[in-house]
Amino acid sequence: MPSNAEILLVDDDRDIRDSVRIILEKSGYAVRTAANGREALEALKVRLPDLMILDIMMATDTEGFDLAYELKGKADFENLPIILLTSFLDKVRSDGPDKFQHILGEEWPAKWLFEKPVDSKKLLDKIKGILSGG
Amino acid sequence: MNRRSENIALGNFPEEIHKRKRIILGELKERTIWFVRLRWLVPPSIAAGAAAARLIGVEFPAGALLVVAAFILAYNAVFYARSRSLEGDQPDQTDYVQKFTYWQVALDYAAMFLLIHFTGGAASPLIFFFIFHIIFASILLRPRSAYGFAALAATGMGAIAAGEKLGWLPHHALVFHGRAINLIEQPFQTLVNMGFFATSVFVTAFSTTAIMSMLRKRIVDLAELSEKLTTLNNKLNSLYIMTQAIVSTQHLEEMLKIVTSELADVMNVQGLSVKLLGEDGKILRYAAAHGLPEGFIKEKIIEVGKSPLNRRIIEGEPFVTGHVTQREMFQFGEDLAAARMQSVLFVPLIVEERVIGILGAYSAHPEEFGRDEVDFFRLAAGLVAIAVENARAYESIESLMRGRSWFMMRVAHNLRAPLAAMISILEVVRSGYQGDLNDEQSEYLRRVDRRARTMLSMINELMTLASDRAETRQIVREPIDLSALTRRIRRTFQDEAAKKGIAFEVSLPDGTPDIMGDFDMVEQMLENLVSNSIKYTPAAGTVSVAFSSVVNGGGRVRIEVRDNGIGIPKEDVPRLFTEFFRSENAKSVEEVGTGLGLAIVKEIVEHHGGRILVESEEGLGTIFVVHLPAAHKEGTNENHCESK
Numbered sequence: 219m220p221s222n223a224e225i226l227l228v229d230d231d232r233d234i235r236d237s238v239r240i241i242l243e244k245s246g247y248a249v250r251t252a253a254n255g256r257e258a259l260e261a262l263k264v265r266l267p268d269l270m271i272l273d274i275m276m277a278t279d280t281e282g283f284d285l286a287y288e289l290k291g292k293a294d295f296e297n298l299p300i301i302l303l304t305s306f307l308d309k310v311r312s313d314g315p316d317k318f319q320h321i322l323g324e325e326w327p328a329k330w331l332f333e334k335p336v337d338s339k340k341l342l343d344k345i346k347g348i349l350s351g352g
Numbered sequence: 353m354n355r356r357s358e359n360i361a362l363g364n365f366p367e368e369i370h371k372r373k374r375i376i377l378g379e380l381k382e383r384t385i386w387f388v389r390l391r392w393l394v395p396p397s398i399a400a401g402a403a404a405a406r407l408i409g410v411e412f413p414a415g416a417l418l419v420v421a422a423f424i425l426a427y428n429a430v431f432y433a434r435s436r437s438l439e440g441d442q443p444d445q446t447d448y449v450q451k452f453t454y455w456q457v458a459l460d461y462a463a464m465f466l467l468i469h470f471t472g473g474a475a476s477p478l479i480f481f482f483i484f485h486i487i488f489a490s491i492l493l494r495p496r497s498a499y500g501f502a503a504l505a506a507t508g509m510g511a512i513a514a515g516e517k518l519g520w521l522p523h524h525a526l527v528f529h530g531r532a533i534n535l536i537e538q539p540f541q542t543l544v545n546m547g548f549f550a551t552s553v554f555v556t557a558f559s560t561t562a563i564m565s566m567l568r569k570r571i572v573d574l575a576e577l578s579e580k581l582t583t584l585n586n587k588l589n590s591l592y593i594m595t596q597a598i599v600s601t602q603h604l605e606e607m608l609k610i611v612t613s614e615l616a617d618v619m620n621v622q623g624l625s626v627k628l629l630g631e632d633g634k635i636l637r638y639a640a641a642h643g644l645p646e647g648f649i650k651e652k653i654i655e656v657g658k659s660p661l662n663r664r665i666i667e668g669e670p671f672v673t674g675h676v677t678q679r680e681m682f683q684f685g686e687d688l689a690a691a692r693m694q695s696v697l698f699v700p701l702i703v704e705e706r707v708i709g710i711l712g713a714y715s716a717h718p719e720e721f722g723r724d725e726v727d728f729f730r731l732a733a734g735l736v737a738i739a740v741e742n743a744r745a746y747e748s749i750e751s752l753m754r755g756r757s758w759f760m761m762r763v764a765h766n767l768r769a770p771l772a773a774m775i776s777i778l779e780v781v782r783s784g785y786q787g788d789l790n791d792e793q794s795e796y797l798r799r800v801d802r803r804a805r806t807m808l809s810m811i812n813e814l815m816t817l818a819s820d821r822a823e824t825r826q827i828v829r830e831p832i833d834l835s836a837l838t839r840r841i842r843r844t845f846q847d848e849a850a851k852k853g854i855a856f857e858v859s860l861p862d863g864t865p866d867i868m869g870d871f872d873m874v875e876q877m878l879e880n881l882v883s884n885s886i887k888y889t890p891a892a893g894t895v896s897v898a899f900s901s902v903v904n905g906g907g908r909v910r911i912e913v914r915d916n917g918i919g920i921p922k923e924d925v926p927r928l929f930t931e932f933f934r935s936e937n938a939k940s941v942e943e944v945g946t947g948l949g950l951a952i953v954k955e956i957v958e959h960h961g962g963r964i965l966v967e968s969e970e971g972l973g974t975i976f977v978v979h980l981p982a983a984h985k986e987g988t989n990e991n992h993c994e995s996k
Contacts, residue, residue, distance in 0.1 A: 233773035237780045244785045275765075305768045334768075335775035335808070338783070 223349050224248040224265075228258040228282070229273040229303065234334065238271065241338045247345070255285040262295065268349060272328070274304040286328055299348045300328040303336065379571070381449050383492055387456060388435045391428040395421035398467070411527035416470045420463055427459050453492050457501060460485060465508050472526040474513035474542045475533050479549055482509075486553050490560035502557040506550035513542050587728055590618035594735055604743035608640035611739065615713070615732055616642050619725060623693055623714030626736060627654065629666065629707065636662055636710060639740070644714065645691050652684055659683040661698055665710050671699045671730060673721045688714065697721040699730050701737040711736055764815040768808065775804050816876070817952060831866035831983035832874055834899055834909075840875060841897060845882050853891035860899045865982035867909050869960045874980070877956040880949040881913040881976050888938060888974075889917030907982040908962075916973035920966070928966060929954040937970065 225247050229235050232253070239249045250267065252258040254276055262270075270289075274282035282302060289295035330344050398421040402414045434452065464485065468476040482505045490498035515521035517539065525532040594611045601607035608626050616624040623643035627636040636654040638644075656663050661674045661681045674696050679685040688696070693714040701709040711733040715721070721729075780786065782797050789797065838858045849856035867874060878897065885895040895915045902908040920928060924935040929950050953976075957964045960980050968974040 231769060231773050233770075234776055237773070237776040240780045240785050241783070244783075305765060305772055334772035335779070338779055 222248065223268040224250065225345070226250050226252065226258065226261055226267040226270045228252045228255070228270065228276075228285075230254055230276040231273070234273070234303075238336065238338075238341075241342070242345075245342055255281050258285060262289070262298075266294070266298065269299045269301065269345060271301045271303060274302055301341075301344065301348070302328040302331045303334055304331065305334045380453065380492055384449065384453055384456070385435050387488065387492075388428060388431045391424065391431070391460075394428075395425045398424075409529050412472070413470050413524055416524075417467065420466045420470070423466075424463050431456060450493075454497075457485065457489055457493070461501070461504060461508070465512065468509070469512055469521070470524050472533060473516045473521075473523060474509065474545060475526065479509060482549075482553055483556050486556045487560050490557055490564055495557075495561035495565065498557040498561050499554070502553040505553050506546075509549055510546055513546055517542070586618050590614050591732065591735065594732065594739075598735065598739035598742065601743075604639065604740065604747065607739055607743055608736075609642070611736055612640045612642035615729075619713055619729070621713045621715045621720065623691070623712075625712040625714070626701070626709060626740070627662070627712065628701075628709035628740065629656075633666070639709070644693075645687055648687075652687075654683050661696070662710060665698050665700045666707055668700075668707070671697065671726050673697050673726075675718065692716050694718045695720045697725060697729060699726070699733045701733055701740060703737050703741045708737060708740065760814065760817075764811050767811050771804060771808050771811070775801065775808070778804065813949065813952065817955075828870040829868055830871075832869055832871050834860055834864060834866055837871065837875060837878070838897070838899070841878055841882060844879060845886060845895075848883075849886055849895060852886065852889075854886060854889055855894040856886070857894070857896040858898075859896070864899045864901050865907070865909060865984055867960075867980045868983040869980060873956045873959065877953045877978070878911070878913070880953045881978075884949055885913055885915035885917060885974070889915045893917055893973075901982065902979060907984070908979045909982050911978045911980065913976045913978075914973065919970040919972055919974055920968040921970050925966060925968065929964075 225242055227235060227238055227242070227249055228251070229238070230253050235251045235253070239251060242249045250261055252261050258270070258272070261267075272282045272286060274280065276282060278284075282304075286300050286302065289298060289300070329348050332341060332344075398417055402412075402417050405412065406414060431452075464478070464481060468478050471478055486498060486502050486505065489501040493501075512521065516523040525534050527533075593614050597607050597610040597614070601610065612624040612626060616622070621643075623641070625638055625642070625644060625648070626640040628639045629636055634656055636656060636659075638649045638652055641648040654662055656666050659682060661672050662683075664672050674681050676682065676685055676689050676694050676696070682688060691714075693716060695715050695718055697713045697715075697720070698710050700707045701711055711729065713721070713725075713729060778797060778801050782789070782794065782801065838860045842856075842858050845856055882895065882897060889895055893916050895913070895917075898912045898914070900910045900912075902910050918937050920935055921937060928935075954964060957978055957980070962978060962980040964979075965977045966974065967977070
């Protein structure tokens, strides 16, 4: 269980940040948090984490998406695994073609997409899988 | 003149005259060709007549007559050759046809005079044939020409009689049984004969032309009537096309485009506009501008106060006409003049006795609009007004729906976010990461978590309903792979059913045709039905989903969701599919629920053109039967083959 892996958790909702952080820390991960895209970029510049958990809808409906694609386009970050979180799994699925037109045709930037509230067991399993090279 | 122009349907006067002329000319052409054919009979008749006369003992220079017959034959051959070029339907033959006719009459006269000269001059019985010529000329040519030919016949005969009397011309008297009929010796007789002859030809010319002019008027009247009927028919057609556009096109802009271009067409005008009155009643905006300069719709806003013509309509006049030269009457007169428009006709668009805008027609001709145009235009305006009102109503409903759906989404999101945070925090606490909980604390937090999750699913259902209602999602219609569908349903519910100790079965017999529809929607419908069944079936019960093709059902698939749960009270069945309805016994099993699940089911079934039935006995169980259209009517066989 103990792992030295570091996770960057980006969400504008403090309560989500805190609760997910606790769950991750109890599972042995080192966690840093950011409340928006700008903070996330600063945190990434300080040190590259092993994985990033990123909320899609923050200040704008697509802030998380935009950040994920921005990172995919940069050599430094292109291998950073990302797990996306959303309150609107259905909406992301069904509105995809319209709402996220600008990212269509590009490669999906994240390893996985979870709907909030996140089932902590599934989240931890997924993180473990990704970090062990899955 | 004035009365006349009122009678003419389109008011395009010169064109109308031209049309009538064409009708008369067409007639002339036909008759001309007919006379050419008739003339072929003349030379043989002359020969036959000459032979007959000889037989009964009349003596005359028969050789000369035959030469004249040959002459007639010759010129008729030329006419015949020429007449073939007339038979086509070329437009501008006016002069040619006229000339052709004059030549015929002139040559016939010449032949006639020759025949008369050789058969006794003033005493010739053939002079009566002139009457035919006068009649023909009256039919074919203008009255003036008929009189001209009558005069020519009279003077020609007079000249022949005088010439022969005075010895300038040789006299060929007719000789019958050796006795010459010598009228030339009796000047008085000749004078009387000639006098009566002249009178006869003039009376003939007069009476025939009089009858002809009457007939011609009738023809013109008929032509006018048929023209009017055609115009009326066009107008009716165009009203029909407009009505169709109005009924089938809900978007204002698109509908007005069709309507204005159709109206411009049928009214034979260059421009057509629909201007709608702003809410304050002070400005008019172009909603459509067919044939007017580009940019009128976007740029031009008419201030009613600055445009007297428009103001008069807004103030209640039934119609106004105007001429672009009256610059002070128009706000954008220069633009109209630049677009070569000369006259305009404006009528109000009225809905419930309120002017909502103006329908305008613009013509490149100076005096285009008569009473007929005004009447028709006002009729069309009635249609356009209704159409505008319809389209506006439709658009406002649509925007209301959009607004509602957006609002629901927003509400749902704002409700979900804190709830998700709550559940997340609860999980941290319940997991004991922040210190151990005693059993009681644990139990109460479990209940909080359960209620929070129920609320979350309610919000999810509300969101689904909102997005379905607004039909933001286009319904896909394609064959649904039922084996994939049953796999997914099985996977979704087997754990939940097992946890509750319920047997869960899904059966899909070989040969069941695919369903035609939207996979996600049908899956959601089944999920709602099955989750209900599992929810309201106690431990050791059974929930089953069975697919089958409807026997004799005309290409339908039957899905049966059956449970032996608590059932539905009879009195609640009719309200089962209503939003937010939950039956009492359902509430006793599960305290919370939205009552939206079955409403969504019904909506999805109806979207697919299907049917849903429910049969239930309280305490024994419930059966939902859904019929949905199959992908192929003959699909049974196809699938059967595939499965082998």
